[in-house]
Amino acid sequence: MIRxxxxxxxxxxxxxxxxxxxxxxxAALAALAMLAWAAPSLRQQLGATDSFKRERLTLATVEQGxxxxxxxxxxxxxxxxxxxxYAANAGTVSLAVQAGDSVKKGQVLLTLASPDLQAKLAQxxxxxxxxxxxxxxxxxxxxxxxxxxxxxxxxAAIAYKSAQNDLARQAQAFAAGATAxxxxxxxxxxxxxxxxxxxxxxSLQGLQLDATRFELQAKRQAFERQQLVVKDLERxxxxxxxxxxxxxxxxxxxxxxxxSVAKDGKLLSVIDLSALEVQMQVAxxxxxxxxxxxxxxxTGNGKQWAGKVxxxxxxxxxxxxxxxxxxxxALPEQLRQNQRLSVRVLLDRRxxxxxxARGSFIEEGGGHSAYVLQDGQAVKRAIRLGxxxxxxxxxxxxxxxxxxxxxxxxxxxxxxxxxxxxN
Numbered sequence: 001m002i003r004x005x006x007x008x009x010x011x012x013x014x015x016x017x018x019x020x021x022x023x024x025x026x027a028a029l030a031a032l033a034m035l036a037w038a039a040p041s042l043r044q045q046l047g048a049t050d051s052f053k054r055e056r057l058t059l060a061t062v063e064q065g066x067x068x069x070x071x072x073x074x075x076x077x078x079x080x081x082x083x084x085x086y087a088a089n090a091g092t093v094s095l096a097v098q099a100g101d102s103v104k105k106g107q108v109l110l111t112l113a114s115p116d117l118q119a120k121l122a123q124x125x126x127x128x129x130x131x132x133x134x135x136x137x138x139x140x141x142x143x144x145x146x147x148x149x150x151x152x153x154x155x156a157a158i159a160y161k162s163a164q165n166d167l168a169r170q171a172q173a174f175a176a177g178a179t180a181x182x183x184x185x186x187x188x189x190x191x192x193x194x195x196x197x198x199x200x201x202x203s204l205q206g207l208q209l210d211a212t213r214f215e216l217q218a219k220r221q222a223f224e225r226q227q228l229v230v231k232d233l234e235r236x237x238x239x240x241x242x243x244x245x246x247x248x249x250x251x252x253x254x255x256x257x258x259x260s261v262a263k264d265g266k267l268l269s270v271i272d273l274s275a276l277e278v279q280m281q282v283a284x285x286x287x288x289x290x291x292x293x294x295x296x297x298x299t300g301n302g303k304q305w306a307g308k309v310x311x312x313x314x315x316x317x318x319x320x321x322x323x324x325x326x327x328x329x330a331l332p333e334q335l336r337q338n339q340r341l342s343v344r345v346l347l348d349r350r351x352x353x354x355x356x357a358r359g360s361f362i363e364e365g366g367g368h369s370a371y372v373l374q375d376g377q378a379v380k381r382a383i384r385l386g387x388x389x390x391x392x393x394x395x396x397x398x399x400x401x402x403x404x405x406x407x408x409x410x411x412x413x414x415x416x417x418x419x420x421x422x423n
Contacts, residue, residue, distance in 0.1 A: 058408035075280035359407025
């Protein structure tokens with residue numbers, strides 16, 4: 001016969017009901033207390049899945065004030081007027097100055113010796129003298145021709161007058177019966193011939209005068225043309241002496257003593273120290289806003305001077321544009337060519353606008369969103385930005401004064417709507 005387990009069973013007595021009731025109430029109260037203590041943390045965890053340490057982020061406070069947009073950089077002193085002189089003709093160099101010498105306007109800087117040009121000038125002068133002699137001979141021929149024509153005209157006039165007188169005598173004698181009618185007719189024919197001769201003499205005088213005048217004019221014009229050739233060669237010979245176009249200083253010499261140079265060869269440069277400017281390189285993005293006349297500041301040698309933008313280069317080189325500033329007022333003393341100075345150009349000034357420090361959030365959010373610190377969380381918010389300076393950016397919509405914005409480090413959020421920020 002198989003034994004059952006009845007001998008092993010033990011009957012347990014139930015606990016008293018009042019004790020069980022009080023234990024349940026205690027457990028419920030403890031759970032409520034834990035829930036109340038963890039409620040803020042639970043609310044944060046329900047809305048944000050990740051948490052980031054505050055020290056990994058860069059925060060900036062939204063402020064209301066003045067936004068100054070400017071461009072700053074390093075510039076160098078350059079001469080507003082710095083002409084470079086070139087050889088007008090080929091020749092051999094003879095220097096009268098050295099680099100760095102002070103010069104006055106019109107002072108001879110160097111001389112070019114050109115024997116070929118001097119020989120050509122002498123030849124052309126000789127040709128001019130020959131043409132002048134021909135012109136003088138033509139003038140004498142004109143006077144002689146005029147005298148001959150006048151003499152022929154005077155002779156014809158006298159003959160005509162004599163024929164008139166002879167006809168008058170013959171007519172009187174015929175009237176008195178002292179001569180024949182044929183004598184009167186002969187006197188009349190002689191008067192007619194004298195009249196024709198007089199008219200021919202008058203006509204020939206005019207034609208001969210015109211012919212000699214034209215010939216004389218041609219000779220004079222040839223002489224004048226030759227004079228122009230001589231003057232041009234004299235000018236070229238004078239240009240062999242290069243003179244300073246301004247008061248200033250000799251900059252750089254591109255030739256040496258007794259050096260042969262070709263026509264249009266570079267010789268030297270002259271710096272006008274009375275008109276110095278400061279040239280700076282500006283990024284292409286800011287160069288679009290630069291305009292002549294904008295105010296600026298120039299700093300160097302422990303001093304600061306006011307300036308104005310004088311010119312902007314139309315050419316972009318290596319994503320930069322060259323801009324020049326002119327000193328607004330008296331030119332500072334003791335400045336040197338290529339001296340380095342700090343330059344700042346004021347682009348815009350806006351009063352009473354909301355601003356926040358610039359940061360990578362502009363590129364990360366495309367300028368349309370930013371993370372705002374709120375109740376221990378960084379909450380993504382839509383914003384609209386305006387003008388930007390080197391250090392600040394204008395806020396048009398989406399932010400209020402006093403709010404803190406994550407300006408750097410938000411790329412770790414990966415576009416989440418909100419994240420928890422821990423200390």
